Amino acid sequence: MKLALVLDFDGTITMRDIGVEVIKKFARSDWDEGLRRWRASEFDQRQLMEWDFARLPSGRLSEMREYSLSVAVLRPGLTGLLELCRSNDMPVEVVSNGMAFYVEAVLEREGLSDLAFVAPTPTFAGLDPETNDPVSPVAEFGIGVETCERTGLCKCARAARLRPGGRKIVFVGDGISDFCIAEEEADFVIARSALKDHCAANGIAHSEFDDFYDVAREIESLLAG
Ligand SMILES: [Mg+2]
Ligand SMILES: [Zn+2]
Numbered sequence: 001m002k003l004a005l006v007l008d009f010d011g012t013i014t015m016r017d018i019g020v021e022v023i024k025k026f027a028r029s030d031w032d033e034g035l036r037r038w039r040a041s042e043f044d045q046r047q048l049m050e051w052d053f054a055r056l057p058s059g060r061l062s063e064m065r066e067y068s069l070s071v072a073v074l075r076p077g078l079t080g081l082l083e084l085c086r087s088n089d090m091p092v093e094v095v096s097n098g099m100a101f102y103v104e105a106v107l108e109r110e111g112l113s114d115l116a117f118v119a120p121t122p123t124f125a126g127l128d129p130e131t132n133d134p135v136s137p138v139a140e141f142g143i144g145v146e147t148c149e150r151t152g153l154c155k156c157a158r159a160a161r162l163r164p165g166g167r168k169i170v171f172v173g174d175g176i177s178d179f180c181i182a183e184e185e186a187d188f189v190i191a192r193s194a195l196k197d198h199c200a201a202n203g204i205a206h207s208e209f210d211d212f213y214d215v216a217r218e219i220e221s222l223l224a225g
Contacts, residue, residue, distance in 0.1 A: 001222060004162035005085055006155065006181070008173035009096035009103050009119065011193060015073045017175070018106070019052075019098035022064050027055040045177055049097065049120070049152040054134030058124035061101060068102035074110055077212030082115070084216050088223055091167070092116065095158045097151055097177040118145055120153055148180065155181035170222065172215055182206070188222060190215050 010017040023031050034051030037043040043051065056064070085092050094117035096103050103119045120139035128135055141147055146157035159169045159181055171178070171186035174193040182189045182204055189206040191199050199206040209215050 001225065002165060002167045003088070003090050003170055003219065003222060004159075004167040005090055005092045005219070006159050006162070006169060006171045006186070007092065007094045008155075008171075008175065008178055009094050009117070010098045011174040012172055013075060013078060013094065014106065015075055016071055017098075018068050018072055018102050021071045022068055022099070022102065023052050023056070025067060026057060026060060026064055027052060031055050044149045045097075046147065046149050046152045050134045050136075050138045053099075053120075053122045053138040054125070054127050056122060056124060058126060061124070065101055065105050069105055069109060072102070072106045072109075074106075075211050077214075077216060078110075078112075081212040081216045081219070082112075084219060090219075091162055093118070093158060093162065095119075095153065095155045097153050097155075118142060118153065118158060150180040151177040153177075156185040159185045170219060172209065188218075190218055 007013060010019050031052055034043060034048050038048040082092060092115065094115060096117065096119035098119055100119040100121040103117050107113060107115055107117065120141055122139050123137055125135035125138060141153055146154045148154040159171065162169060168187040169185060170188045170190065171181050172190045173195050176194055178195045179198055182195060182199060189199060189204060190209050191206045192209055196208055207218050
């Protein structure tokens with residue numbers, strides 16, 4: 001079987017959700033109102049992202065980057081998993097709804113600059129002083145990247161790109177921005193945390209992981225199967 005691997009970043013590659021930590025520390029104090037609106041189904045994922053990004057201070061990017069590095073700890077086993085993928089000709093892409101500046105910084109620090117990733121780049125355009133709405137665009141997504149209401153940056157579209165050649169898609173993730181790819185696009189879902197619960201509650205076939213050794217074992221058995 002030919003496979004491709006799509007990896008979530010926050011809470012998957014990293015132990016903690018770096019985006020949440022950055023927003024909690026740097027965003028204007030009303031950031032949590034966005035979370036309330038999302039929980040009340042008044043906001044979709046994309047609106048929540050816009051709410052949060054627009055509340056980050058444009059002049060403190062280097063501080064935010066430093067802080068991200070200080071809270072980023074990698075989940076064990078990633079290097080071995082990437083080696084397994086390389087030796088089996090499996091393309092790997094990190095697809096994140098976090099922020100490109102910290103995904104890039106963390107991967108670089110870990111010696112993983114070669115790992116392909118896509119993530120939104122916040123514009124730090126802030127809020128309209130009259131309406132208090134986010135000034136658009138709040139983020140740039142890059143050429144060839146699609147967006148959707150359910151995730152902001154559409155992980156389904158990224159996965160579909162990797163299919164040519166008959167590859168099946170393995171997706172590894174943990175959170176709400178992973179729901180649509182798990183439901184609609186991935187052939188094999190490896191999940192933890194909120195994504196695991198979502199799969200269980202909705203009858204989506206999945207296996208579970210705590211670290212990337214678990215993920216590597218699962219992929220080995222798919223390759224053998
Ligand atoms: Mg995540
Ligand atoms: Zn989508």
